Amino acid sequence: MQLETYISDLLYRYECVTIPEFGSFLTQSVSATIDDSSNAFYPPKKMLSFNEQIQKNDGLLAHYISDVEQISFENANQKIAKRVAVLKSNLALGETITFKNIGELVFNTEGKIMFEPSYQINYLTDAFGLSQFVSPAITRETYVEQVEAIEKVVPLTITKEKRKNRSYLKYAAVAVVALTISGFIGSNFYANEIEQHNQMAQQEATKQLDNKIQQATFSLNPLPAAKLTVTKQTGNYHIVAGAFRVEENCDTKVAELKALGYSARKIGVNKYGLHQVVYASYEDRLDALKALRTIKKEQNKEAWLLVQALD
CATH class of the missing domain: 3.30.70 (Alpha-Beta Plaits)
Known part of the structure; x- marks a missing residue:
């Protein structure tokens, strides 16, 4: 009898699954966690534990086995009792009992059952599809730009006599102002030309699209309606x-x-x-x-x- 399979099925829906005269597997819901040291993300889950003090038969496991295997409740309890006897015998011999997808059980030096849960299955159904993953740490690099500004100031001394000989400086200044104004006017003219071009291109594209839509327009003869029979699934x-x-x-x-x-x-x-x-x-x-x-x-x-x- 695959006892661990039945226990695993019940752990999805119940917080406590008791093996009569042996102990109980308990679940406790925990929130999602992040391990800062390893940058690992752990989804919300049910934490498994084992308590050998809870051994009273609540009938949950036996009823489930009875339903699945189509046997009587009494026969299900007898099967559980036989398996418990084997488990206790193996533990007494120092063996480690492995319940697949649940965990491992072993006696400690004091003769108490120690439980190590398995992390292969998350029994929290609301977290189905979520798995553990590791996200690498985000590192940000700061680039420092060092700019050295070296200004060389050369004093320019112009005497009254030399100013007469350098009247061309006045005309050079006027020329710089004129070039600046003409450049501004030219840039505005160029921008306007681009805007007009974009508008014309958009109008032309719209016109071509309308023509294609008109050319693609055609009529279809109505087809007879198809009758489909759909069976609606029900059940909880x-x-x-x-x-x-x-x-x-x-x-x-x-x-x-x-x-x-x-x-x-x-x-x-x-x-x-x-x-x-x-x-x-x-x-x-x-x-x-x-x-x-x-x-x-x-x-x-x-x-x-x-x-x-x-x-």
């Missing part, structure tokens, strides 16, 4: 295939699953803004669990069951 049990930030990827996934024969569809956006795609929806919980086990085995190990009433 949905097998989730994935969640996507970009809706185009969501549509691509739906098309791929439909090509494989599934009744795939989109069921909306969760509170993290991710578009969710499901293999199918079911009215009956047992039918959904059977389909989930088949999909996990043959198609997608990361598929999970969402219990939610859709609008």
